[in-house]
Amino acid sequence: MASLKEVRGRIQSVRTTQQMTKAMKMVAAAKLRRAQDSIVKIRPYSEKLKGILDNITATLDSSFHNPLSEERPVEKVLVVMLTSDRGLAGAFNANIGKAVVNLLESKYKGMQVDVLTLGKKGNDFMQRRGYKTLDQFVTIFSRLDFDNVRKVAEYVMNGFLAGTYDKVEIVYNEFKNVATQIVKTYQFLPIVQETTEENVDDRTLNTDYIFEPSKIELIQELIPKTLKIQFYKALLESNASENGARMTAMDKATDNASELLKELRLSYNRGRQAAITTEILEIVGGAEALKG
Numbered sequence: 426m427a428s429l430k431e432v433r434g435r436i437q438s439v440r441t442t443q444q445m446t447k448a449m450k451m452v453a454a455a456k457l458r459r460a461q462d463s464i465v466k467i468r469p470y471s472e473k474l475k476g477i478l479d480n481i482t483a484t485l486d487s488s489f490h491n492p493l494s495e496e497r498p499v500e501k502v503l504v505v506m507l508t509s510d511r512g513l514a515g516a517f518n519a520n521i522g523k524a525v526v527n528l529l530e531s532k533y534k535g536m537q538v539d540v541l542t543l544g545k546k547g548n549d550f551m552q553r554r555g556y557k558t559l560d561q562f563v564t565i566f567s568r569l570d571f572d573n574v575r576k577v578a579e580y581v582m583n584g585f586l587a588g589t590y591d592k593v594e595i596v597y598n599e600f601k602n603v604a605t606q607i608v609k610t611y612q613f614l615p616i617v618q619e620t621t622e623e624n625v626d627d628r629t630l631n632t633d634y635i636f637e638p639s640k641i642e643l644i645q646e647l648i649p650k651t652l653k654i655q656f657y658k659a660l661l662e663s664n665a666s667e668n669g670a671r672m673t674a675m676d677k678a679t680d681n682a683s684e685l686l687k688e689l690r691l692s693y694n695r696g697r698q699a700a701i702t703t704e705i706l707e708i709v710g711g712a713e714a715l716k717g
Contacts, residue, residue, distance in 0.1 A: 429700065432693045439689065443682035449513065450675035453668045457603065460665035464600060464658075471658045478647050481640065489641065492586055493648055494616040501537045503581065503590040504528060505613065507597035507663040508547030510566050515677075517598060517606065517670035522550040524608045525596050529556065539590070543577070543660070569664055571657055578656040582649065585614045597659045598666035604673050606666035611659065613652070 482489075506525050508518045525547075529538055541559045542548035544566055551558045562577045584590050593614040598606040636643050 429693060429696050432689060432696060436686065436689045436693065439682050439685050443679055443686070446675045446678040446682060450672055450679060453672035453675060457665065457668040457672055460661065460668050461600075463661050464665050467654070467658050467661055471654050474647070474651050474654060478644065478651050481644060481647075489644075491616070491645075491648060493582065493614060493652065496615055497591050499536065499591045501539075501590050501592075502533050503539050503541060503584060503593045504533075505541045505543065505581065505593065505595040506547045506551070507595065507660060508542070508544035508550070509663075509667040510545045510564065512546060513674060514667055514671040515674035517667055518544075518546040518550065520606075520608050521547060521596055521598060524610065525551070526554065526556075528594070528596065528610065541577075541581070544663075565660070566664065569660060571653075574657045574660055575653050578653040581613065581656070582652060590614075595656070595659050597663045598670075599662050600665040600669060603669040606670055613656065616648070616652070 504525055506521060508521050512518065525540065529540075538557075539559055540551050540556055542551060542563050545563055548558055548560050548563045562580070565573055565577060581593055585593055592612070595609075595611045595613050597609055597611070599609045601607055
């Protein structure tokens with residue numbers, strides 16, 4: 426059994442850890458509020474912009490060619506992996522790592538695949554397993570704004586247009602709520618036309634638009650902008666998910682520390698009571714010996 430001094434030391438250590446987890450939970454909660462505000466603002470804009478583009482594109486004839494929608498035999502693939510720069514966020518980073526490894530070893534096994542890591546934890550995860558990574562944008566989350574994200578999106582788009590990659594997929598955590606983050610694999614390029622007879626807005630298709638400049642020029646301008654917004658949205662989703670996961674993890678860690686403190690205090694009190702009892706018995710025994 427541990428001595429009373431050792432138990433006191435453990436109690437102090439657990440108490441210090443609990444204070445740290447409480448502080449980290451509060452910081453994550455504050456960051457989460459800001460991240461949620463960003464997501465709430467960009468989601469309607471992103472969805473509406475993509476909807477307008479899909480609806481207008483559906484009215485074009487088959488002669489229209491967009492190089493970002495070009496389907497070609499898949500030989501070279503780029504997987505964009507979104508993780509965090511720091512740990513202590515539960516299974517947030519591990520889930521993304523498992524999803525990417527599963528993608529590489531099943532769907533793209535035998536192909537030439539590069540992994541663009543956005544977030545230090547993802548880069549470390551892949552390098553430890555011997556995968557080739559592109560890490561020039563690994564610290565993007567240290568300053569997450571549209572200007573920075575636009576550069577990454579343009580790098581990815583230029584790689585596709587130049588033929589360096591035939592397909593680009595993004596693996597990230599979609600934010601649902603504080604306790605739930607959903608791992609998503611999203612085909613970024615080539616663009617997938619999602620407009621169908623069921624989801625096309627008839628009001629949009631039947632509207633007599635006046636285009637200035639021409640419809641083709643307008644679409645050629647909208648497509649890159651929509652892709653950049655979609656890319657930015659994925660990073661904002663990942664950022665919100667990270668803070669939600671960290672807040673949940675630190676909350677559980679704080680509760681676990683409270684339970685551990687209860688057990689340690691109980692153990693300390695039992696040990697202290699046993700020590701006092703032993704001392705009393707020794708005193709009584711000594712007094713009886715003196716009487717004898």
